[in-house]
Amino acid sequence: MYQLTDVTKSYTKSKHTVTALKGVTLTIPSGQMVAIQGPTGGGKSTLLQMLGALDRPTSGQVMLGDSTLSKLGDTKLAHIRAKEIGFVFQGFNLIPTLSARENVETALAPLGLSNAERTSRASTALQSVGLGERMLHLPAELSGGQQQRVAIARAIVKDPEVLLADEPTGSLDEETRDEIMELLEGIWREKQLTLIIVTHDSAVAKRAERRLHIKGGTVKEL
Amino acid sequence: MFITYLRRELVNRRKQTIIIAVGMALAIALVIIVNSVAAGVKDAQTSVLGSVYGVGTDITVSKAAAAPGADGTGGPGQRFDFGADAGSTTDGSTAVATSRLTAGMGTSTFDATALDTVTAENGVSEAAGVLTLTNTTFDGELPDFSQMPQGAAPGEAAEGTAPTGGADGAGGSSFNVDSFTVLGLDPAASAVGPLSAVTLTDGRTLASGDTGTFVAVLDSAYATTAELAVGGTIDIGGTSFEIVGLVESSSGDASTASNVYIPLDVAQSLSGEDGMISSIYVQAASADDIASLKTSLESALPDNTVSTQSDLASSVSGSLSTASTLVGNLGTWLSVIVLAAAFLIAILFTISGVTRRTREFGTLKAIGWSNRRIVGQVAGESLVQGLIGGVAGIAIGLVGVVVVNLVAPTLSATASTQTAGGLAAPDGAAAGGPGMGGGGFGQAAQAATTSDVVLNAPVTVSVIVIAVGLAVVGGLLAGAIGGWRASRLRPAEALRAVA
Numbered sequence: 001m002y003q004l005t006d007v008t009k010s011y012t013k014s015k016h017t018v019t020a021l022k023g024v025t026l027t028i029p030s031g032q033m034v035a036i037q038g039p040t041g042g043g044k045s046t047l048l049q050m051l052g053a054l055d056r057p058t059s060g061q062v063m064l065g066d067s068t069l070s071k072l073g074d075t076k077l078a079h080i081r082a083k084e085i086g087f088v089f090q091g092f093n094l095i096p097t098l099s100a101r102e103n104v105e106t107a108l109a110p111l112g113l114s115n116a117e118r119t120s121r122a123s124t125a126l127q128s129v130g131l132g133e134r135m136l137h138l139p140a141e142l143s144g145g146q147q148q149r150v151a152i153a154r155a156i157v158k159d160p161e162v163l164l165a166d167e168p169t170g171s172l173d174e175e176t177r178d179e180i181m182e183l184l185e186g187i188w189r190e191k192q193l194t195l196i197i198v199t200h201d202s203a204v205a206k207r208a209e210r211r212l213h214i215k216g217g218t219v220k221e222l
Numbered sequence: 223m224f225i226t227y228l229r230r231e232l233v234n235r236r237k238q239t240i241i242i243a244v245g246m247a248l249a250i251a252l253v254i255i256v257n258s259v260a261a262g263v264k265d266a267q268t269s270v271l272g273s274v275y276g277v278g279t280d281i282t283v284s285k286a287a288a289a290p291g292a293d294g295t296g297g298p299g300q301r302f303d304f305g306a307d308a309g310s311t312t313d314g315s316t317a318v319a320t321s322r323l324t325a326g327m328g329t330s331t332f333d334a335t336a337l338d339t340v341t342a343e344n345g346v347s348e349a350a351g352v353l354t355l356t357n358t359t360f361d362g363e364l365p366d367f368s369q370m371p372q373g374a375a376p377g378e379a380a381e382g383t384a385p386t387g388g389a390d391g392a393g394g395s396s397f398n399v400d401s402f403t404v405l406g407l408d409p410a411a412s413a414v415g416p417l418s419a420v421t422l423t424d425g426r427t428l429a430s431g432d433t434g435t436f437v438a439v440l441d442s443a444y445a446t447t448a449e450l451a452v453g454g455t456i457d458i459g460g461t462s463f464e465i466v467g468l469v470e471s472s473s474g475d476a477s478t479a480s481n482v483y484i485p486l487d488v489a490q491s492l493s494g495e496d497g498m499i500s501s502i503y504v505q506a507a508s509a510d511d512i513a514s515l516k517t518s519l520e521s522a523l524p525d526n527t528v529s530t531q532s533d534l535a536s537s538v539s540g541s542l543s544t545a546s547t548l549v550g551n552l553g554t555w556l557s558v559i560v561l562a563a564a565f566l567i568a569i570l571f572t573i574s575g576v577t578r579r580t581r582e583f584g585t586l587k588a589i590g591w592s593n594r595r596i597v598g599q600v601a602g603e604s605l606v607q608g609l610i611g612g613v614a615g616i617a618i619g620l621v622g623v624v625v626v627n628l629v630a631p632t633l634s635a636t637a638s639t640q641t642a643g644g645l646a647a648p649d650g651a652a653a654g655g656p657g658m659g660g661g662g663f664g665q666a667a668q669a670a671t672t673s674d675v676v677l678n679a680p681v682t683v684s685v686i687v688i689a690v691g692l693a694v695v696g697g698l699l700a701g702a703i704g705g706w707r708a709s710r711l712r713p714a715e716a717l718r719a720v721a
Contacts, residue, residue: 054588055714075592081713082590093585095227097234102226109223110590118223154589 002028002051002162002194007060007070009046009217020046021057022217028210030161033188033195035208043217044198045166051196052085052164053077064162082110086155086193088184090167092147094139094154100126101135104154111158125157126150129183145176149183156187163187165197169204181207228602232610238575239607242568246611246696247618249564250689253557254619257688258679259626260554266633266675268531279414280512283340283502283519284527285330319361323404323459323493329354331498332526334490339522340502345511350411351499353489355404357458357482362397402444404458405480406489409433414505416479417469425452425467432485438463442470444481458482459492564611565696572604572704580711587713597709601701608697609690616689626679633675 009021020043028034028051038044049055050062053069054077062069067080086107094103104122113121126135129149139147148168155163165184169177181204188195197204205211211222232239325331337351407415409428417427423442438456445451445468455462463484471478490496504519506512512530519528576583583596 049714052588055712078587078590078592081588085590087585087588089585091581093581093588095582095585097230098227102223102230105223106227106586106591107589110592110595158590 001030001065002026003061003063004050005061005063007050007057007062009043009050009055010058020217021050023060024217024219026212026219028194028196030194031192033185033207033209034197035205035211036196036198036214037200037202037205037211037222038214042215044214046217047214047219048164048166048196048198051162052087053080078110082107083158084161086158086160086163088148088151088155088163088165088168090170092139092144092151092171094147094150096139099136099138100131100142100150100153103139103150104157107154107157121157122153125153128156129153143176144172145179148172148176148180152180152183152187156191159191160193162194162196165195167199168197169199169201177201177204224599224602227599228606231603232606235575238571239610242571242604242607242700243611243614245564245567246608246693247614249557249561249696250612250615250692251618251622252560253692254616254681254685254689255622255626255679256554256557257685258619258623258681259677261682261685262626262677262679263633265680266677279418279503280506280509280531281504281516281519282529283336283504283523284500284529285332285525286527316364317361318364319359321357321359321457321460323355323357323489325353325355325493325495325500329500331495331500334497334499336523336526337499337502340504340519343515343518343522345507345515345518346504347507348411348414348505349502350408350415351486351502352408352415353406353486353493353495353498354480354500355406355489355493355495356401357404358399358401359457360397360399362395364395402448402481404482404484404489406484406486406493408486415503417483420469420478421472423468423470425465427467427469428483428485432466434487435485436461436463436488437466437484439467439469439483440465441478441481442468456482458484461492561692561696565699568604568608568696568700569703572600572700573707576600576704576708579708583708583711584713587711593709597705600705600708601698604701604704605694605697608693608695608700611696612690612693615693616686619689620681623679623681626677631677633677 004024004026007021007024007026008019010017010019012018024047036044036047046055050057050069051064053064053072056062056070060070064080064084067076069077069080072080094100095106098106101119101122104125105118108118108121123132123135126132126149129152131146131149131153134142134146139150142150148171152168163184168184169180172180184195184197185207187193195208197208199205213220213222331353334351337349340346340349405416407417407428409432410430417439420427425439428437428439438458440448440450440456445465448456450456450465452465452468454465456465457463463482469478469483486499490498504515506515516528516530519526586596587593
């Protein structure tokens, strides 16, 4: 469960301070599917970074379960990201020189598994997203939808508690978008994890149990 | 994962890998070649010095030659005096011949008690004194002066009478001046000195029992030129010496220090230099003591010149010296510059790679990779790129060294022998030669030993270790800087920067 209390995040650039989040207080129970919408520059990505332990708030508190993310050091945050949080990005963010299976294996590298177990789990994850036949292909040899499936396999291979998706269908056509959303919803239901999706797409947002709208750094329930 | 990722990066980013490896390879190859050639030049210098000063000689003690005075005194000039009844007269020609044994050109003698002073110093293992001499022979034919009319110049006939006698039968004269170098040394002291660097080719060398006897050992090349052999005799200072042995330089590519070697006491007696020597060869008990021993000897013998092997190396001139300077200065600086450029290329490419892979590293951080793991990955890639360059550089360097050894350039070296040595020419012939050259008639003569040395560039384990070390250092340096830059990327900022 996420518990955000009076979270503010400001950035200073060229002596100019921008406040991306303004006193956000929010609770997201475990196992919930949440969609976050809002205009560009409204604070969606910043909120996702707070939830993903990628950044710390300027003030306020972010808790994931019993861990206070806002007070942990870089190493402990990396450890939490490695074990408990899976990421899916709009641009897929696959490593171009690694095959599909090796890309999935990168998420298991920090967990200290044996080569055999890593390979086995990565293969299983790829099969679960329908890419069992494409494991040895490089990202450039895959379509956009297939690349996003690899990214989803990378996010879920470690059995995280939370899956964060930043515009997961933003680079895909409608048909592929629906396939990816079907896949994500299927994983959410099967694994009973917390799924938080940042999206501009209302069709995607409508699939969520709960919809949040963020504008000017302030969050509202829809 | 580390090795898989590393392999994939090196293979798929081939261009960057090749550029870094080639830069590193060229630099390391250059370092290997320069080091090997420098070692070869140093070996050649040691060979030349060894042939002059002997193997194991760490220090030489000598005395600077006095400059010739304005009145002709003080220098090493020579005179050949003949009395009115000198020579034998036949058919109007008078044949004269004489030989003199004098201190070598460019050398100065000093009291042999200095040897006791040297031996008494702490840190001296062996010491031997030598006397460097030059034997000059003058012979020729003159017209019979006693038959000339009053007031006539030599060769000038009385009015109405054709000149007769002399070398050409018409009142002319003909002279030959021949010289060779003679080194007087203690037959019992063979551990240090010029004869420690020679190989016996025939007969025997000087032994303790030769003290006071008229026996000589000849430089093999000189003996060939002068048509002398073991069992024959050689005239030195008007005295006949039995030739008991022939020697050649152990290095094989340089002549020995002198043309002729005789017992020291005999050399002193014949040259009128009783109780005098011109050089002392000193072997230090430990190589670490050479500098302090030099200081002690300078203090004990303030009127003498004390030189170490490194001091003597500076006296080597000729193309060997030019090569030494070239390798020492240009080669070293070129190596440093190319190495710095290779390191810079590796660092810049690594930094550029990290910048280009911002999204990649941001993503890896987002999925839980620690800074340490990412730094290790970047450093590992750079290290392997450096090692690939190192291996290629060693291969190219070895090929370069093989080429140098196949070309085998011959370098000439002239070792200044003001402190010791003689006038041996490359072919072993006496530098004085027939005629007016050499040390006759008060002419100044350059006291030097010239040798042709074939440059051989050795490859030592230490050179290979240095090359591998440089490759590792270059790789680690680039990896450390690239890794440090990667570690400074905050995951959120890295992803945001890409967005």
